[in-house]
Amino acid sequence: MSDLPAGIYFALLPQEYIDDAYELEVQGYPADEAASLESLRYRQAHAPALFLGAFLAPSPQSKPVLLAFACGTLTSSSLVTHASMSSHDPSGTTVALHSLCVSPTHRRLGIGRALLEEYAKRAREGAMGGVQRIALLSRASLRELYKQVGFKEIGESEVQHGQEKWYDMVLDLNPAEEDVQAPAEAAAVPGGADLQSIPGAAVPASGGTEPDPPTMDGPTQAQVIAALLAERTRPPAPDSRTAATIPAGELTDARGRNVQRLRCLRPGCGSLILLEGVGELREGGEESLFDLDADRPAPHPLFPPITPSQKWWLVTPSPMAFENVAFSRAVPPAAGDSGGRARKYLGCAECELGPVGWCWEGATTEYWVSVDRVGYRT
Structure with a gap:
């Protein structure tokens, strides 16, 4: 994991930090792509184990400050779909990563990349619970950034949002040994760019209020949380x-x-x-x-x-x-x-x-x- 400034740590995002996350969301995405406050509340309420924050505690007596967050929902598809942006399927085996946002005042410090690595680590350690991969959508200019963390480019996505093209990227949590690529072997990033410099580098958000999650057989939300946080x-x-x-x-x-x-x-x-x-x-x-x-x-x-x-x-x-x-x-x-x-x-x-x-x-x-x-x- 990347070296981080002192005092920064990762933890699941409590409900009381949703407004702070929304501020980072609107700072990191264009207005037509940013998730609504209702969407973030839905994701934290229905998939809390997939809503991870990077916090800074200035002192033992002060309230920690949210510096960055990553959030997603579960889907039965192997790729991000329009449906996965507005719902959470507790029986899904793919984490659809919707947002990765870093505070404008704390970019280029390694926080974004470290947060994504921690997110993947937590998902990987809970893979026996059914989570098999993390999927996201990337702009063309950011594909190499995700490859540094282990994501593979699948191709142009069927999901289109606005005028820009999006590309499917997938991180297999249980890859075959011959498919594992060490970070040092990943393609170089042009221009010295890095993940922590990205305002919002994941999936374009869908607008409006999220619908109720589907009702179906399969693991309960509590079981999903337990699987993803097996160490706790x-x-x-x-x-x-x-x-x-x-x-x-x-x-x-x-x-x-x-x-x-x-x-x-x-x-x-x-x-x-x-x-x-x-x-x-x-x-x-x-x-x-x-x-x-x-x-x-x-x-x-x-x-x-x-x-x-x-x-x-x-x-x-x-x-x-x-x-x-x-x-x-x-x-x-x-x-x-x-x-x-x-x-x-x-x-x-x-x-x-x-x-x-x-x-x-x-x-x-x-x-x-x-x-x-x-x-x-x-």
Whole structure:
């Protein structure tokens, strides 16, 4: 992978960054090619595992800044089609890459190419889940750029958008050994151009609101996500321990940070939620005293009820600090809530067990996870 400036990292794009992605989209594509805000929301909602961002965290206390993103949907076709631009087929085996955009202020730093390489790496590591290739459309002037990353030119595409011709490019995630081409053997790029200099270098977007995805037999969206993120999914048995079975001195280090990984409590799931050293143990405190079960008759059988002595893991500064977490829709403030702010519940992104924690709706840098509602494993 290309060398990157310090502080840049890759993570799936949370819903709250869609507006930022849209800004990059309109900066990177002509008005008649840029995806609509509704299109980006559709892709993030229906194919979140295919929506990857490059972020910069200026400091531990600040909200990370979105520098670039790549997004796509699944299709049953081996090439990008008009239909794939406006739908997501969960049973598809081809990732149709629709957008690759880099902030104008951060081009020519290697971010675009590194993002595409990371995107391909994640797809390749989940190939056993059914994803076999990444397909995109390229302008004639950009074909050699994609070849540097391993894409092959198939020919002129049947998909035409505007006056310009587009060309089908495909990256086979499981190529035959003799077909593998090392980066050094790829064709040279004329004029010293590189991927990170491209404002938007993938598929022309379709306008308008995206339709509902097709209903068909095949893998569910959760299964697709699990396959593409295999390195972050279910660990092997045994199941995680609960906080009640762990001596207090074995939960935190000298800084009060978690020394064991936080995982989903559901037997057979165990999805990794938080790495060691990320959460800070807190107890008491006005903001941590929130009843996760206030709007439900009783907690899930796996969960103890929230009490005034409840301990919490405080996670900062953004959702990217988590390895795997899901957020609920905004919950209006309860009657008599002096804070008067809506909140969101946190849960397991794989099996949807929850709530295990909460955060404020909107701009926030604090995420609270109940010590007793997650499992622990080193």
